[in-house]
Amino acid sequence: MFKKQNCLKIAIMFMLLISLPSFSFSQETDKNYLTWSVLGMRAAYEAAVNTQHELGIDYAAIVLTNAGYAEIDGLSTEAALDGLQELTYASRGNNSLVEVHSKYDDALWFAIYYPTSGMCAYLEVNPLSVSKLFSSTDSPSFYQIITDNLAVSSSELFSIASFENINPEHLYANADEYNDKFGTQLVFGKNAFRIVTIANAVAKGAPKSLLRSVEFHDHYCPGVTSGILAVNYIKKNFPLTSGGSYFVQSVQPWCKEDALMTLLNATPGKGGYSVLYSTAEDREAWNEDVKDAATIIYRQDGETKKWDGIVIGISLGDTGCPDYGTGSIMSKLCSDLWHLDRLDQPESFVKVINQFELPEGVSPKDWARPGVDPMKQLGLVQE
Structure with a gap:
């Protein structure tokens, strides 16, 4: 049975391990990289907790995101990809990390799908909260960056956080309910179509050629x-x-x-x-x-x-x-x-x-x- 405290314990242990050296970085680019990377870790953690999956145990996660395309305050969000990979084990090589094309001013979002349960977490970042993730110190330690991230509540950090079962058979059996849910854009924001179709295609073993096409096209139709x-x-x-x-x-x-x-x-x-x-x-x-x-x-x-x-x-x-x-x-x-x-x-x-x-x-x-x-x-x- 899932225990939320176990997931939290693993996350804390991970953060302690990576903060032990107390690295400091003198370049602004390093600070930016680590801040976005930790945001990706935070998204992976929130997904695991709210879908009842063990962080670091479930290796079958499929990750979709527009990180790297979306920009916030003129900053690249690409480093969030590395944070996501650290805690989900999704990767380009095993076809489980999908980088979805978007405009630079689109909202930054993460979708983490667990085919074994059908559960999918959708987290859309609130751009107004992002400034709080950046330490006022010029060369903060990794520990400080993590602390700054955790100081921002989930409800403040993510303008939309929704968790739904998107297994195809579940969706077909409850089509009227999900027509209404997806229509409100409160579930998966404006990205329900792209997430539901691409995630299930990956889960079914879609070839890389298909995924490269739908990444560029930004949805699977x-x-x-x-x-x-x-x-x-x-x-x-x-x-x-x-x-x-x-x-x-x-x-x-x-x-x-x-x-x-x-x-x-x-x-x-x-x-x-x-x-x-x-x-x-x-x-x-x-x-x-x-x-x-x-x-x-x-x-x-x-x-x-x-x-x-x-x-x-x-x-x-x-x-x-x-x-x-x-x-x-x-x-x-x-x-x-x-x-x-x-x-x-x-x-x-x-x-x-x-x-x-x-x-x-x-x-x-x-x-x-x-x-x-x-x-x-x-x-x-x-x-």
């Missing part, structure tokens, strides 16, 4: 799944030769773009990606057999330097998931997990609707210039 399926299809059926490269041109952009850019390392900044925001009117003019065109993949041969390409369409499957309500997170979770089991079957969702070779001396960038319609260049637009 059917749209980004379609991009992952497209990449899996390309790798298997349209691979590069040695020294070759891809150029990606989307003619119907959606969430898939973030997966394609991440996994093919094809980006506008490196001259490997372009987007055409076609309208419904534009698509109406496409030939009947290519109206589902989503993306053009150009491939350059590593030796001849010639370009060929494919136009692909992507259709997600009929998941058979129940209707949990309009916009329900449970509906999206069910779809995500259904497709997760089928990422190795891209042919079931991706089809090639046109194949071509570029004329000698023509590159994909020529078809990505302003005013140039690649679908027309390919002869896929009705006269």
Whole structure:
């Protein structure tokens, strides 16, 4: 049976061990690093206590956070990642530490999920309390930094602290209750969708390629799944030769773009990606057999330097998931997990609707210039 005092004892022992040397640091950067690192430890401790898990015993924790992206008072929060790892054992190497992309001015948050129990702790930092974590001393000891942190109560330090069972079966069985809870934003703030879907994908063994995509996209949705399926299809059926490269041109952009850019390392900044925001009117003019065109993949041969390409369409499957309500997170979770089991079957969702070779001396960038319609260049637009 869980004993809160045991968890507290372990935490105190840990803090005593790390404070024994009574290190002092002369540089402001060191002070900042240690302060944020201890905040990460504090989040791990609060999660363990409030979800009834033994700190330092439960090795299966999955951690999601936007630490490193969010800034508070102009300061980087990245060091909180190290504190989280110290007490949760989550790491990039074992796929259990997920760094979720966010804007610099978004609230700093931590989510710690224990798949063995289904419990998830969500802690959103109150930016107004952060200044109290920083010692007025220029070179404080580690002990002083810990003391300053513990002097700030949990209710003051975290503007939102919520603890919920997000096991998929529990959520499905209580969908109406959680539709209401997530709708209030009092549970997991504005991050319920991203936390519920990503955490459960990790727990189900999602591959690293998926996690890198959803980290950049900042949530796990059917749209980004379609991009992952497209990449899996390309790798298997349209691979590069040695020294070759891809150029990606989307003619119907959606969430898939973030997966394609991440996994093919094809980006506008490196001259490997372009987007055409076609309208419904534009698509109406496409030939009947290519109206589902989503993306053009150009491939350059590593030796001849010639370009060929494919136009692909992507259709997600009929998941058979129940209707949990309009916009329900449970509906999206069910779809995500259904497709997760089928990422190795891209042919079931991706089809090639046109194949071509570029004329000698023509590159994909020529078809990505302003005013140039690649679908027309390919002869896929009705006269």
